[in-house]
Amino acid sequence: MRNAFSSALIAAAQADERILLVTGDHGYALFDEFRHRFPKQYINAGIAEQNMVGVAAGLAKSGFRPVVYALSAFIPIRVLEQIKLDVCCEELPVLFIGDGAGVVYSTLGVSHQSTEDVAALRALPQVRILSPADAHEMKAAMELAFATPAPVYLRMGKSDLGQVHSSPPKLEWGRLLPVRSGNGPLVFIATGSMLNLAVKLAEEWPGSAVWSAPSLKPLDTGSLVSVCRPHRVVVTLEEHNVIGGLGGAVAEILSQEHPLPVCRIGVPDQYSELCGSYSYLMREHGLDLNSVRAQVHAFTKKHPVA
């Protein structure tokens, strides 16, 4: 997925010299080729994120298309106000890349983990949020972002979980992508790193459907309702706080338009307490296959589907 990101960025920079990569001193190996091929389109703004976002706003105002890259622990959280006032209020075409979203930096602790980024940004008018699940979605997401002259946040999470799609899907703002069809009682809607697990889990519920949600904002009401209508229970999965992310967005829409029980699987409202591998932390937060299966069983017990 990181290669797909890098390739898409390079292709865009080659096609359009207004595209500038602005990094907060991050992306050590990731940008080697970019720096080598487009040194004039590469700006390292140093370890100074507030200024970096303001500078990107100024560059966008003067006709450039900045791509601002940092860890998602810093962009957007550290600079939420700059994103709001300098970029979103003016609807400037700045693409923010938040790398390592979720608990990817599992051994580094809470400072480098990001499970609140989507919730914080969703409440900012004008910003659009993408959360691709595999390399194919990443390519499509980057193309959609560059084709959209508006503030966009692209959430890049755990990147080596393998491919779900077999080719780049056609991506549209707000639309869910079909992954597995079925008319059973359950529908799984997952975003980013959790799509892979959703596919595995769905095999245990015959007839269940799986959809990917790469566009977290906007999330199209009509599309979501038509996806959920054939089913009795909705399960959302995300590597993000259960508050304010995909599950929150789905529940907000369904509660008004087509009320259904929504089982929100995500990081409980807590920080990582201990250190360990990625899979260790995912277990700690109840996001491994066994824990998620148990949560879905408990939920369907409460909201019987049979």
Add this chain to the structure above:
Amino acid sequence: MSAASTDYISANLRRTILRMAYSGSTVHIACAFSLVEILAVLYRQHLRLGSGPKDPERDYLILSKGHGVMAQYACLHELGWLSEKHIQDYCTDGTALKGLSDADVPGLEVNSGSLGHGLAVGAGLAMGALRRGTSQKVYAILGDGECNEGSIWEALLFASHFRLTNLLVIVDANGYQAMGSTAEVMNMGSLEQKFTAFGFEACTIDGHDEALLDKTITRLVKSSFSGPRAIIARTVKGKGVSFMEGSNLWHYSRLNEKTYQDALAELEKIEVGVSR
């Protein structure tokens, strides 16, 4: 070099500010009064505004210190970009001019008022102009209180490192911030020394001496220095009205009928002595 045909007489600008503050019953009068001469000199003698507020080749005036926005409204009124109705209806229901800088208003370049934002945006505009090879200048006006913000110092490092020679920072150093004098609240020491240490060509002058402001801006803009430039403009908060000068009360106080008339009367007296 002059772009506008208007005079920007400081007493007139202050009168417009007073009228706005009175009709809108708003605060921050003293914050606007301290930077009147700075803005007058920029609008009269330096800013090249081209065909209007969205001219892609215009010079940028960034009011990072958004609290002084009434002074900029007064200049935009002289320029004809704001109407008399804008002034009379200031801050009334459903009007566009807010109590802090808002980029939606033609002539205002940034959303500021949350402090420490404008300089970084200005640095981005300056970098964009250099990359596009234009001769555009960026004039960024900061408050000395605003210099408490860490993002200001991030932006100074950036401007210096990337040699933004088309950036001129002017600090409206009126010596006060919301809760007291800058010396009491957060002593910034010598701003000139700090800016110099951060790689700027910097000097300190009287921010109410229009001839000196003009001369200094011209010298710095034309300087062969290889980095950004800065003027620390020593000003008086509330300048122009005796009972507001040096009194931090007028950061937050609103005018009543008597204070409004008293202030206007003082400005009428000053105008008699003004020569072109």
